[in-house]
Amino acid sequence: MDSVTLHSIWTVLMFITFIGIVAWAWSSKRKKSFDEAAHIPFDEEDEPKTSSKPGE
Secondary structure (H helix, E strand, O other), X not given: OXXXXXXXXXXXXXXXXXXXXXXXXXXXXXXXXXXXXXXXXXXXXXXOOOOOOOXX
16 A cells, blocks of 8 residues: 555545534534533623722
8 A cells, every 4th residue: 555545545534534523513412412511601600709909
């Protein structure tokens, strides 16, 4: 096997991996999990700011 063949095989394997990740990310089974993760920053309550400087 020459290097061109190895590079071609590597490119095809990486493309298949990429397609697999895209299919996993866009899967309807993952939608609920991703939606919950997307709302995590908004679910936390704001903590009151405390000042470390006296007189504020």
